[in-house]
Amino acid sequence: MTSGNHGPPVLTRFSTSDPAEAAHVYETAYGRSVRLAAVPTGLPLRHDRWNAGAFCIDDISIALDLRVNAEPLGYVLLAAPRRGCFGRRCDGVDELVGPGEIAVLYQPDLPGSSWSSDLDVTCVLLDLSLIDQVARADPDRPLAPLRFVSFRPIRADAEWRWRQTVRYAESVMAAGGAPGASPLVLGGLGRLLAAATLAAFPSNALREDRPCDRADAHAGTLRRAIAFIESTAGTDIGLVDIARAAGTTPRAVQLAFRSQLGTTPLAYLRRVRLDLARQELSRATPGDGTSVAATAARWGFADPRRFAARYLAAYGELPGRTLHR
Structure with missing residues (x-):
């Protein structure tokens, strides 16, 4: 996984019943900080991954008893079991996650551990640059280190939208052809996944209105934002890019478009x-x-x-x- 999209998404498939080989697959897929101990059952591990650069979607079947100890991953990792369950421990929180549930596995900047047995699961990996692109309140000031307030979704409707977004991203990549190879499509999918994740899982990346945002939502902001959009529409740009070009905050740009044009910057x-x-x-x-x-x-x-x-x-x-x- 890299911080940008550098070509069409790549599908890799791997299967093994060798615990040592399974450990190597995990370290390759999730980073060398992951250390895995596997108890052999004679049944295989299957790992399919769509890698789109700034995000990955994994479909995993693990017919092994696994124990994972991970150093800080530096990215967001979410898991949605379809069969079986896994336990996870991070930041002083122990949880058991079962079929039909979704959880953030670890805080991106903290170590954690997990364990599972006979598990089918979908995992989503998001580069922190995607979170930055959809949550940064000030284009010139990076976000503070991301911390999730809860590892579980806050509302059923937000969880449903997260699942629908993951399915949509998978369908676009699996269909292949022009959509799956388009930088604009892939960039939009990455930001969509990041936005759905932040909407479903409470964190310190919530954007709040500030007095300066409303003060900056004037005609000059709108004019600069429109000029930037119309000159760069063929490139992979998002709200933070538009705000930076307009010389203000993302929220101010949103307010300017809403109050003066009755639309949003991204709709425009x-x-x-x-x-x-x-x-x-x-x-x-x-x-x-x-x-x-x-x-x-x-x-x-x-x-x-x-x-x-x-x-x-x-x-x-x-x-x-x-x-x-």
């Missing part, structure tokens, strides 16, 4: 990208290889059906008609 960014996709489809010539799906993905729209629905609502025709007119 999507509309600009939709216009650019329309221009690309309009300029296409027969035989040049342009397709609706590839164009949609290039401008950050992972699902061609949702893209078509947005396009129809905006322009009164489907993107295929624009392409073939």
